[in-house]
Amino acid sequence: MFTLPKKESRGLTTCQGPAPTQDVSGSCGNALEKECSGKPGQKPLELYGVGDPTAMSSVSSYLSSRGRIIKWFWDSAEEGYRTYHADEYDEDKNPSGIINLGTSENKLCFDLLSRRLSQSDMLxxxxxxxxxxxxxxxxxxxxxxxxxxxxxxxxxxxxxxxxxxxxxxxxxxxxxxxxxxxxxxxxxxxxxxxxxxxxxxxxxxxxxxxxxxxxxxxxxxxxxxxxxxxxxxxxxxxxxxxxxxxxxxxxxxxxxxxxxxxxxxxxxxxxxxxxxxxxxxxxxxxxxxxxxxxxxxxxxxxxxxxxxxxxxxxxxxxxxxxxxxxxxxxxxxxxxxxxxxxxxxxxxxxxxxxxxxxxxxxxxxxxxxRDWINQVYLPENHARLKAAHTYVTEELRALGIPFLSRGAGFFIWVDLRKYLPEDTFEGEMQLWRRFLDNKVLLFFGKAFECKEPGWFRIVFSDKAHRLRVGMQRVQQVLEDQSQVTEDPFPA
CATH class of the missing domain: 3.40.640.10 (Type I PLP-dependent aspartate aminotransferase-like (Major domain))
Structure with missing residues (x-):
């Protein structure tokens, strides 16, 4: 994931900006645990485009201008992945390696897929x-x-x-x-x-x-x-x-x-x-x-x-x-x-x-x-996704962390704004690097062009033991951060 250079426009309209959180009850699957409301502030709605990557592209005498832009995208995207692939977690071979809770992949049903794809009609x-x-x-x-x-x-x-x-x-x-x-x-x-x-x-x-x-x-x-x-x-x-x-x-x-x-x-x-x-x-x-x-x-x-x-x-x-x-x-x-x-x-x-x-x-x-999909794969896949989602959301609730709960996909959109060392995207990157230093890969809100610093995506579609280790490492970072960040956004 990457962040591009931006060309800011003049404000197009006004809308209320981020504010402290409060507890609310959820309904219809659209609950935000402790969702955001509170002090309104005027903030312009900004229009951004891709900008001009040529100004940021790498210098290489071997590449065309298009090639330099393409390489720049790669270099911008790969910091977290390069670190992860150099030190991937393995329960037996590398238990101190990096747990990947960032990549949106479903790793829960390889056993079902392996059996089905190995049957004779596939060959x-x-x-x-x-x-x-x-x-x-x-x-x-x-x-x-x-x-x-x-x-x-x-x-x-x-x-x-x-x-x-x-x-x-x-x-x-x-x-x-x-x-x-x-x-x-x-x-x-x-x-x-x-x-x-x-x-x-x-x-x-x-x-x-x-x-x-x-x-x-x-x-x-x-x-x-x-x-x-x-x-x-x-x-x-x-x-x-x-x-x-x-x-x-x-x-x-x-x-x-x-x-x-x-x-x-x-x-x-x-x-x-x-x-x-x-x-x-x-x-x-x-x-x-x-x-x-x-x-x-x-x-x-x-x-x-x-x-x-x-x-x-x-x-x-x-x-x-x-x-x-x-x-x-x-x-x-x-x-x-x-x-x-x-x-x-x-x-x-x-x-x-x-x-x-x-x-x-x-x-x-x-x-x-259709029989395998409806009777074997989808019921088991949904059950495993729900169990993994339940585990991670219960951990987040125990930590008092607000999040979106929707019941679809492989990820949870998590509000970590109170843990930022400063209320900026630079502060968001600092927190992201602390997660990476503590051997857990997440993705930060700016990678999704979220306009409010402090939101992160946690992917839960992984085996139980990796989720346990990953959430333990997330908890350790947040506990350490709480000791140095008493109130990042005083009233």
Whole structure:
């Protein structure tokens, strides 16, 4: 995760800033434990773009200007990962190594997946799988994806294989869509905080910017939950971008949201899609966590479940196996779009982002095995996710730490503002490095472009013994920090 150089704009509007926390009760799965409210303060809503990485890029006589920018992104992103990979925790071989509670991977169901992927129907070899495929993906896989999405997205009518394109993962999907939908320098709206690597995905190939729709923890106005996205906030961000001469071509939505875990209701989805239609914006909906909703009280609706899309030619839905099936290393992603111009353009880029025929066969076999998915994998996966989530949230409550609880995804959005050595993003980085020094890797709010310093994402989808060790190390850092930080934000 990384932080980019920013170009600050003039204030677009005003909104209330962060304030001390208080205890509140939760309802409908949208509770913020001790959520934020209190003293209002005027703070301008800021519009940021990617800025100019050329000013920050590394100096190398061996690389082109594009190569230097690409290397700069890598160098900016990799500090935590480099440290972690040099000293990874292993219960037997390296028990003092770094516990990774930062990477959003599901490590709970390898036993189930290993058994299923080792069965004989997965091992097939025939000439067509070794030849160049249709760049959109083999027809047998696209047909299976269409049936799979029709069933699990609860689409009102069967989805069509002709609208499916197969790529090697969600990063490639974002890169391809940004490249074919936008001119150089144009932009997508995206609510913050968001999965920060999307910045890299949209910029490196397409040179496409992101315009941030800044969300805040304080519940004000008509909001009913912290960090709530509304059409009014989308309109303000779009107006601000237009006033600065930034051409916005689309909106990116993540549902369930990363890192908040928010699940948009069907009414909210209709409102967001209606906003996009009014302004003739494309909407990219990332539904990569759609089968990772583990709380029974949480109701998830896919965009593809809506009876009628306001603008189907500008609505593009992404899904991948990396999260819901815990197979981030397999590199399988799929796009569903009714716009054949978009489908063909993205398919052209599949020459560089395609899957091997052997992997396509395995994915088709997995997706068509509805009995295994429904009776074995999903029930056990949800039970394990819920148990891991329960353990970490109980630990956080015992420590008196506020957090968002949503019942979807692999992560908990945690409020550690009272532990900051200073109320700045520099203070946030200092706390992050103290976690890393104490052998636990988390990700800090700035990596998700959160506008309030002090929020962190904790990933809980790991084995129990690693969670125990990781949370013990988190607790030790916070206890040590409490001794030197009595009241970081005095009244």
């Amino acid at each position: 097939r070899m025939e000439p067509s799988l070794l030849e160049y495929p249709d760049w959109r993906g083999h027809l047998f896989l696209r047909e299976e994806v269409a049936r799979f999405l029709s069933f699990y997205c609860k689409s009102p009518a069967p989805l069509k294989a002709e609208n499916v394109v197969i790529l090697n993962g969600g990063a490639s999907l974002f890169s391809a869509l940004a490249t074919v939908l936008c001119e150089v320098g144009e932009a997508f709206l995206i609510p913050t905080p968001f999965y920060g690597a999307i910045t890299q995905h949209t910029y490196l190939y397409g040179n496409v910017r992101l315009v941030y729709v800044s969300l805040h923890s304080e519940v004000t106005g008509l909001d009913t939950r912290p960090f709530q996205l509304t059409v009014e906030k989308l309109e303000l961000a779009l107006e601000g971008a237009n006033s600065e001469g930034v051409k916005v071509k689309g909106l990116i939505l993540i549902n369930p949201q990363n890192p908040l875990g928010d699940i948009y209701s069907s009414g909210e989805l209709q409102e967001f899609l209606g906003f996009a239609k009014r302004h003739k914006l494309h909407v990219i909906v990332d539904e990569v966590y759609m089968l990772s909703v583990f709380e029974e009280s949480a109701t998830y609706r896919s965009v593809l479940s809506l009876e009628r899309l306001p603008d189907p030619q500008r609505t593009h839905v992404m899904w991948a196996a990396s999260k819901d099936f815990g197979m981030s290393g397999l590199r399988f992603g799929t796009l569903y779009t009714e716009n054949q111009d978009v489908a063909v353009a993205v398919a052209s880029l599949c020459r560089y982002h395609g899957l091997s025929g052997l992997v396509q066969h395995q994915m088709a076999q997995l997706l068509r095995d």
